[in-house]
Amino acid sequence: MEAMGELSAKLREWIEYFEEAREVRRRFANWEFIKSQPPKLRVALEYFIEVGDLYNAAKLAGMSVEEFNELRIKAGIPSVG
Amino acid sequence: MSASAVADTSFLIDWARYSRSKLLFKLFDVVFIPESVLAELRSERTLTWVAQGLEEGKLAVLPELPDASREALQLVARSRRLPVRPVDYPEAYCLVVGRELGYAVLTENGGALAVRDYDPNFASVEVLRALDILYRLWKLGHVESFRRELEVYERETKRLYTARDLAKYGDAL
């Protein structure tokens, strides 16, 4: 019972951590740059801001992880979490 | 019924236009999208739908699996030797993966539908069109009227189901 309580406390901690990370990404992102991108890249960047998932964001953009990482840096989005 | 499915381009570019597209996840826990399919998508609407699905954990990207990829290429070549519309790589990959991993294959592609019918290597694959999905949703009580929902779907996607397509669901229409 105690172990379950500990588990859900840990889970809550992680959820909060990821939510804070998303807020940071949103706040620092260069939205002007993002909105000027073609749909494929724009959607991928927005997805990355929301989820912080480099792998799938790169897939959405049709890029390698490394290429997309360069793009998110250009877009001012910090890698958090 | 499979709890997972793999969707090709022809299915996704229709389904993403459907106003009740989230109903798909009443039938499947996860729908996989092969990388080769994702690479073909460029429109904001479809990509946004995919991004949302990834965010919600309902969609997942299926990477290239070398053995499946090899067999898909063989299927692409083989289908070109026949007098019927050939199948292209993304659909061929979906069929192979569907068979190997037991995923339902979601497609509207004539070449892929034909392969399922005439090629004994793929006879075991569950291939579903939006028509079939809507029928199952109706049977499970997620839509009120199969006929009306189909009309909505056809109107929103400009996908036309022929009398021959609809014949198997005659009683429900």
Next chain:
Amino acid sequence: MDERKLREWVERLREAREVRRRFANWEFIKSQPPKLRIALEYFVETGDFRTAAALAGMGADEFVDFARLEAGIPLVY
């Protein structure tokens, strides 16, 4: 190979082409610049959106939207 099924599909796809031909907005199609006109005509004849999209220089989904919404071509198989 199931020969009977194969023949059935040849017939189905032929019927699909008839449907596309009948419903397509030919006035719109003929008014398009060559690149797009050829792509749309190819799509009406074959239903092969992938090659048609490549001919038009568009993404697959972009082309399908163009074909179905602007050129009135219904999607059949």
